[in-house]
Amino acid sequence: MATEKKIIFIDFNFSWKPNGGADVDTYHVLKKLHEKGYPLLFIGIAEDGATDRGKFDPTQLPFPAERVLIPEKKWNPYEIFNRIKLYLDSFKPNLIFLQHGFIIKIPVTHLIKMYYPHIPLISRIFAHEIFCLRNPLRFKHQKPCKLSIFETPDYCRKCSLEGLKYEIKTSNITSWGKDYIRSKAYSLYFIRNYHNTVQKWDKIIVYNKTFQKELEQYKISSVVIPGGIEPEPFLQIPLPKPKKDNEEKIILMSGRCDEPTKGMSILFEAGKRLREKRNDFKIYLTSFNISLYNEWFIPTGWLSHEQLLKMYAIADICVVPSLWEEPFGLVVLESMATGRTVCASNIGGLSEIIQHNSTGILFEPSNYIALAKELENLLNTSQTRITLGSNARNYVIQNHTWEKIVNNYYIPLIEQSLPTQENHK
Amino acid sequence: MKIGLFYSYGPHFLQSAKFLREQYSEDELLIFVPQSFPKDCLKDITDKIVFLPWDGQHLNFRSAISTFPKILQIIRKTKLDYFVILFESPRLIFLSQLSKAKHRFIFTIHNEYKTLTTSLISILLKSIKNRIKGQLLYIYIYLNIHLFKYKKI
Numbered sequence: 167m168a169t170e171k172k173i174i175f176i177d178f179n180f181s182w183k184p185n186g187g188a189d190v191d192t193y194h195v196l197k198k199l200h201e202k203g204y205p206l207l208f209i210g211i212a213e214d215g216a217t218d219r220g221k222f223d224p225t226q227l228p229f230p231a232e233r234v235l236i237p238e239k240k241w242n243p244y245e246i247f248n249r250i251k252l253y254l255d256s257f258k259p260n261l262i263f264l265q266h267g268f269i270i271k272i273p274v275t276h277l278i279k280m281y282y283p284h285i286p287l288i289s290r291i292f293a294h295e296i297f298c299l300r301n302p303l304r305f306k307h308q309k310p311c312k313l314s315i316f317e318t319p320d321y322c323r324k325c326s327l328e329g330l331k332y333e334i335k336t337s338n339i340t341s342w343g344k345d346y347i348r349s350k351a352y353s354l355y356f357i358r359n360y361h362n363t364v365q366k367w368d369k370i371i372v373y374n375k376t377f378q379k380e381l382e383q384y385k386i387s388s389v390v391i392p393g394g395i396e397p398e399p400f401l402q403i404p405l406p407k408p409k410k411d412n413e414e415k416i417i418l419m420s421g422r423c424d425e426p427t428k429g430m431s432i433l434f435e436a437g438k439r440l441r442e443k444r445n446d447f448k449i450y451l452t453s454f455n456i457s458l459y460n461e462w463f464i465p466t467g468w469l470s471h472e473q474l475l476k477m478y479a480i481a482d483i484c485v486v487p488s489l490w491e492e493p494f495g496l497v498v499l500e501s502m503a504t505g506r507t508v509c510a511s512n513i514g515g516l517s518e519i520i521q522h523n524s525t526g527i528l529f530e531p532s533n534y535i536a537l538a539k540e541l542e543n544l545l546n547t548s549q550t551r552i553t554l555g556s557n558a559r560n561y562v563i564q565n566h567t568w569e570k571i572v573n574n575y576y577i578p579l580i581e582q583s584l585p586t587q588e589n590h591k
Numbered sequence: 592m593k594i595g596l597f598y599s600y601g602p603h604f605l606q607s608a609k610f611l612r613e614q615y616s617e618d619e620l621l622i623f624v625p626q627s628f629p630k631d632c633l634k635d636i637t638d639k640i641v642f643l644p645w646d647g648q649h650l651n652f653r654s655a656i657s658t659f660p661k662i663l664q665i666i667r668k669t670k671l672d673y674f675v676i677l678f679e680s681p682r683l684i685f686l687s688q689l690s691k692a693k694h695r696f697i698f699t700i701h702n703e704y705k706t707l708t709t710s711l712i713s714i715l716l717k718s719i720k721n722r723i724k725g726q727l728l729y730i731y732i733y734l735n736i737h738l739f740k741y742k743k744i
Contacts, residue, residue, distance in 0.1 A: 217700070217701070319741045320736075320741050323736045323741075324736055327729075327732055327733060327736055331729065334725055334728055335722070335725040335726055335729050336721060336722060336725050337721035337722070337724050337728075338721070347728070347732075352732045352735055352736055353735055353739070354735075354740075354741060357741050424602075454600075454601065454603075454604065454605065455600070456604070456628075456629065456632045457600075457627060457628060457629065458629075459629035459631065459632050460629065467602065467605045467606070468602050
């Protein structure tokens with residue numbers, strides 16, 4: 167039975183329609199918790215005029231929600247906190263979740279803990295924002311960066327300025343850059359307090375064990391909660407049928423393929439290599455870079471959810487050639503749920519979802535020769551594709567539906583974190 | 592009526608082309624694209640693809656000076672009624688103002704199709720103001736990072 171105690175969820179970047187996996191995660195977790203009777207309130211902080219965050223209509227969400235609009239000029243930790251404070255005072259939550267947010271989460275945490283030290287605070291980390299000042303991807307010069315703000319703060323300060331140089335100089339600033347500037351994340355004061363503030367989070371939720379281990383090095387404890395999917399639309403897609411050797415096979419790369427971190431060029435190179443040997447396949451990808459278009463490499467542009475489901479239905483293999491340490495990989499999960507064989511980089515959270523040769527194929531990141539080899543094997547053997555795809559679908563249904571994620575991870579975490587009557591006193 | 596769409600690298604290029612085709616189904620639609628652009632992508636959408644002496648990449652100031660007049664000449668020769676751009680950047684606004692088109696439009700990244708009202712002067716002034724502001728902020732942050740170093744206790 168759901169607890170009587172109240173929970174507030176605060177998100178600094180939420181948009182619906184979603185801009186990424188973090189929005190999808192927040193939406194489904196809150197929807198499920200609300201359905202299960204948890205008294206909750208969602209506060210989405212929205213920066214006026216921003217195009218890439220805070221765009222949602224609270225009345226259209228399936229849980230109680232408020233949109234807090236903050237003028238662009240007043241987008242700073244104090245103003246944000248003052249607005250949040252109104253809700254904290256009126257709703258009187260027993261537990262606070264800080265959902266998706268960039269660097270501004272740090273000073274806001276500091277203020278919340280200063281005014282409400284007795285309310286437990288749980289922070290959800292969706293990407294590498296806890297380790298990096300340059301960008302939430304922790305990706306530099308086409309490869310993942312291993313350094314972190316905890317270990318090399320001065321280097322990270324310089325690196326962040328180098329990364330944000332163009333946008334600062336032209337005042338054409340992204341959401342990340344804005345949070346960096348308005349939080350004064352470059353300053354010595356910010357860095358000095360960083361570790362302490364992070365430790366003020368009573369719990370940190372991360373997506374995978376690699377993150378958890380890294381945080382342990384800095385004496386920060388965290389819990390791993392994977393992401394999930396709403397399986398129904400994907401289960402409507404029939405499992406792929408065996409194809410004859412000379413029949414055309416479809417390879418699909420979905421997601422935000424145009425981001426350099428996603429490794430589209432690796433798939434292109436692998437495809438080029440394969441094309442020298444055979445022409446029984448085509449590669450479709452949800453990219454808008456149509457200058458790459460040729461008879462076998464077909465960027466479709468961005469697709470709606472319905473169009474994407476149709477695309478999955480004709481696909482035989484899905485490829486996720488990410489170059490960055492994907493924290494989780496929603497695209498992998500969705501592709502697996504459709505019963506397609508997924509061939510993904512052995513990196514970050516992807517390697518925790520896929521079991522090589524059992525629920526999919528893993529290949530060495532950025533190695534297009536290895537990818538070409540794996541794709542060739544899969545194109546040659548219909549039965550392997552069907553078996554791996556079917557195993558993948560079963561794995562996802564058994565482990566990664568939102569219902570299971572909320573029941574197995576969130577509810578125990580909430581019950582554990584809510585203060586007992588005695589603690590509260 | 593002649594409608595011209597100028598290619599920019601963005602997720603809304605294809606949407607804009609399809610939208611213009613539907614909106615002006617009886618009119619002539621010209622799409623200006625870089626020289627290596629795969630024309631098959633635009634079959635059934637456009638009446639004419641006009642290839643420009645440009646590789647589609649962002650041009651630095653020096654190459655922009657030499658390439659811009661050539662692009663402009665090609666656009667002006669087509670004698671457009673409507674000229675549509677995809678981003679509100681100073682360069683594109685400048686191009687649209689000199690295009691000789693009777694009306695100028697923008698198809699935004701949020702798929703909004705509207706008249707382009709921004710004048711070149713206002714966008715240039717805004718751009719200069721932003722550059723000065725940005726440079727000062729950059730210097731401030733640079734000094735902050737380089738003068739006050741973190742020492743682990």
